[in-house]
Amino acid sequence: MSTAPDAAVPLDDADRPSVPAKRIAIGDAADHVKHSAGQPVEIAGWLYNLRKSGKIVFPIVRDGTGLLQCVALKTALPEETFEALKHLTQESSLIVRGRLRAEARAAGGYELDVESVDILQHVSEEHPYPITPKDHGVDFLMDHRHLWLRSKRQHAAIRVRHEVIKSIRDYFDSNGFTLVDTPIFTPSACEGTSTLFEVDYFEDEKVYLTQSGQLYNEANAMAFGKVYCFGPTFRAEKSKTRRHLTEFWMVEPEMAYADLEDVKRVAEDLVVYIVGRVLENRKEELKTLERDTSRLETVAKPFPRMSYDEAVKILQSKGSEIQWGGDFGNTDETLLTEDFHRPVMVDRYPTEIKAFYFQPDERRPEVALGVDVIAPEGYGEIIGGGQRIHDLKLLEQRLDQHQLPREAFNWYLDLRRFGTVPHGGFGMGVERFVAWMCGLEHIRETIPYPRMLYRTRP
RNA sequence: UCCUCAGUAGCUCAACGGUAGAGCAUUCGGCUGUUAACCGAAGGGUUGUAGGUUCGAAUCCUACCUGAGGAGCCA
Structure with missing residues (x-):
């Protein structure tokens, strides 16, 4: 047409x-x-x-x-x-x-x-519109995702997504951040942990789809002060749960001259701002989705804060098997937030389980200055971030410990050679955030065309 | 990758060892205020695939395929 x-x-x-x-x-x-x-x-x-x-x-x-x-x-x-x-x-x-x-x-x-x-x-009677007003199964609906988007609930969820994305942009744009986008084709792993999608790049060369814009963000922060990037991110993990996509959208702010406390303040402020905007502008959609908005209206500053140490103790007292040094599973995250009607901020995770670039706590090097924001109602980690290492020697040491090739990170080390400053930032997953806003069971309904372990069509 | 569950009409499901059925959708008929409208009728099937057990298999067994949920990993 x-x-x-x-x-x-x-x-x-x-x-x-x-x-x-x-x-x-x-x-x-x-x-x-x-x-x-x-x-x-x-x-x-x-x-x-x-x-x-x-x-x-x-x-x-x-x-x-x-x-x-x-x-x-x-x-x-x-x-x-x-x-x-x-x-x-x-x-x-x-x-x-x-x-x-x-x-x-x-x-x-x-x-x-x-x-x-x-x-x-006039749609033909021989091939009528497949999605009738009655119930359908997930498989059928996912096969007809291009048509399913016309349905009321899907329509509402995507409009909430729009509001979340727009309010993220508005928040950063009006708080002194510059949008500086980072590449999607990257030469190697940003963090060296997650699996990457490999792409043939003309003759002989391999590149990878980005799993985070963070390393580039750090360079951009040294150029602009406060920056953010916002784009799709790819993870080739064979995760098969209602919280995972292989392609998802992430916003990542990064700030020069910032420490862990600054990062926590921005994260908290951002979340409160978005929730407020969704409640204000997407009442009809939330109603269509039958979202209990009273669970969102309580989202205000300050969020409960706890250290990883405290979180482990709380979890153990609630019967979790977790030991100090381990990462939280989904049930752990749900247990941690069940007594609160706000997201919970957990900081100072064991350095061992965090990426190489996390700044260790000076007084306790076994913990890193990282923070996760865990959404209530079982929606899990929506934000992860922290303070980055700004000391050249320490960063080189950490690269070696993680057995990462020094050469590939040479440009990244330059940032510590030329006017290094304490800095930090975080990444926020858009789809998990939208799922939380909408009260959705599954993340697949928060993105128009979800890409999952066994589903790349339509 | 591992564990669990499920594949029957276009869709959602029933039949659980003995003649494959209902609702929705489609077609035809009826109805001037319907709210996933309702009422009557019609058409629509190689029961995921391959093999096996049995007088007889949608139903029991084996393998495979497809999908879903969970674990791990993560946002």
Whole structure:
């Protein structure tokens, strides 16, 4: 379709309305009724569902901004128009014209009295739209993800995602951060731990899809002071859980002249800001998703803070098998947050289980100045970050300990040779955040086209 | 990679060793206020694949394929 959104669609003369109708979005229905009630309007959309009863038909139209019930009366319309509407199939594309009014009996509160209709495409009866208003299984829905996005719940989740992303950008843009994007093709592992997707790069060369922009972020922070990058990230781990994707979006701020406490302050501030924006601007979507928003309204500063040492003690007292030195499993994370209605910040993890670039605590080198923010309600780690090593000697030592090739990190070591300063930052996973906002069981519904262990289509 | 569970009509499921069935979707008919509308009728099947047990297998057994959930790893 090359038709521009506002272009007029050719009409048969018989159907041409006597008064030109103004194209409006369903989302603006309330506004229209308030200010221009009685004026003819047209809605360009798709048939969501249709109920009929003899001489009256109720087509429900969606246009991407909402759903609108229309009413077509046999007595008020030409025979062909009424019959065409009566037999219209799900997801057929159409433009309806008529008068809009408030109507308590219609879902959404507004209703359009149909005066004329253009049907752009009547979906064939031989191959009807596969997603019916009844229940479907996950496998079937995932195979039809390109169509599933038209459904109410999926639509709502993606709009919440949009709000989360926009508020992340707004937060950093209005707090002195510069967007400096980092490459997606990278020559080697950023952290040396997770598995990477390997890509053929012309003749003889291999590159990898980025698993974090952090190392480049550190260079950018030394150039701009406060920066963030925001893009897709790839992990070739064979994780098969409801919290994992192989391709996901991550925002990573990095600040020069910053320590662990600065990192914690920004992380907390950011989370509170996003939650506030979602609650303010996505009420309808959260309602569609049946999200209990009281669990989000309690998200305010300050977040409970604890050290890794304390967290281990709490977990042990709650019956966890965890020993000092181990990383938290998903059940551990849920246990840690169950007494709070806010995200929990845990800092000073064992240096052993953290990436090579984490700054060890001067007084206790066995712990690193890293912090994780764990979301409540079992949504797990949404933020991980901390203070980076700024001392050249120490960083070289850590590279050796991790058996990482010094040569590949030479440019990274330059950052410690030329005006090194304490600095830090974190990464926040967008999809886990959105899953938490929406109260979703599975992360796959938070991204339009999820890429998972055994699913790369559509 | 490991463990557990599931594949029956386009979809969601039932039938659990003895004639494969219902709801939705589709088609036809009825209904002027429906809310996943309702009522009546019709069409629609190599029960994931291959083998085995049995007089008889959707059902029991074996292997494989596909999917889901969990573990580990992580955001």
